[in-house]
Amino acid sequence: MVQFIVDYEARRDADGKLIVYPLPGVDGGGRFEVAGINEKYHRAEAIRLRRIIEAGEPDRAEREAVEYIAGKTDFPARIARTNAIKFLLRDIAWNRGPTGAVRTLQIALNLKVDGKVGPKTRGALDAAENNPKALIGAIRSAREKYERRWAGRDETSIFWEGLVNRWNKAGAQAKTYL
Known part of the structure; x- marks a missing residue:
C-alpha cells in the first residue's frame, strides 16, 4: 500500500531509481523532496534520504522512504x-x-x-x-x-x-x- 504512495510521489531517473527532486518555490515544501518527503515538513528524514541517494544507494533510500511514510500514516490506517x-x-x-x-x-x-x-x-x-x-x-x-x-x-x-x-x-x- 505504502509503495503506491511512494511511487506516486517519487521522481526517478532514467533507470527508475529514486532521485532528490528540487521543488519549485511555489510548492511550499522547502527546497527539495525525496519520494514526497520534503525538507520543510520532514527535514531530518529528507536530508537523511538525500544523503543515502548521494552515497549511491537509491534502492535503500526507497525502502526507507516506504518505512517512514508507513510510520507516519499508521494511525489512520489502523x-x-x-x-x-x-x-x-x-x-x-x-x-x-x-x-x-x-x-x-x-x-x-x-x-x-x-x-x-x-x-x-x-x-x-x-x-x-x-x-x-x-x-x-x-x-x-x-x-x-x-x-x-x-x-x-x-x-x-x-x-x-x-x-x-x-x-x-x-x-x-x-x-x-x-
Missing part, C-alpha cells in the same frame, strides 16, 4: 478494517496529516468534523465499510470538500489539477484491494 479504506486513509494522512485524514473520513461519513476518532466515527466507519465501494466514492468527494474548507484550495490553485488526479488514482488503487 481504524479501518478493509484494505481499500486503510489505503485511502494512509494516502490522505500522507498529504494532510492524521487529523486531516480523520476529518476527511468524517466528511465522507456525514459526521460532525472534529478530527478525533471517537465511538461515533468508529461506529459509522464500521457500518460504511460494509459497502466499501460506496465509501471509496464518498471519500473521493470528501477529499475535495476538505481541500476547499481546510486547505483553502479550489480550481484556481496551481495544485488543483494534480490533487484531482491524485484523488482519482487513489480511488482506483483502493478498488484493487476489494
Whole structure:
C-alpha cells in the first residue's frame, strides 16, 4: 500500500531509481523532496534520504522512504478494517496529516468534523465499510470538500489539477484491494 504512495510521489531517473527532486518555490515544501518527503515538513528524514541517494544507494533510500511514510500514516490506517479504506486513509494522512485524514473520513461519513476518532466515527466507519465501494466514492468527494474548507484550495490553485488526479488514482488503487 505504502509503495503506491511512494511511487506516486517519487521522481526517478532514467533507470527508475529514486532521485532528490528540487521543488519549485511555489510548492511550499522547502527546497527539495525525496519520494514526497520534503525538507520543510520532514527535514531530518529528507536530508537523511538525500544523503543515502548521494552515497549511491537509491534502492535503500526507497525502502526507507516506504518505512517512514508507513510510520507516519499508521494511525489512520489502523481504524479501518478493509484494505481499500486503510489505503485511502494512509494516502490522505500522507498529504494532510492524521487529523486531516480523520476529518476527511468524517466528511465522507456525514459526521460532525472534529478530527478525533471517537465511538461515533468508529461506529459509522464500521457500518460504511460494509459497502466499501460506496465509501471509496464518498471519500473521493470528501477529499475535495476538505481541500476547499481546510486547505483553502479550489480550481484556481496551481495544485488543483494534480490533487484531482491524485484523488482519482487513489480511488482506483483502493478498488484493487476489494
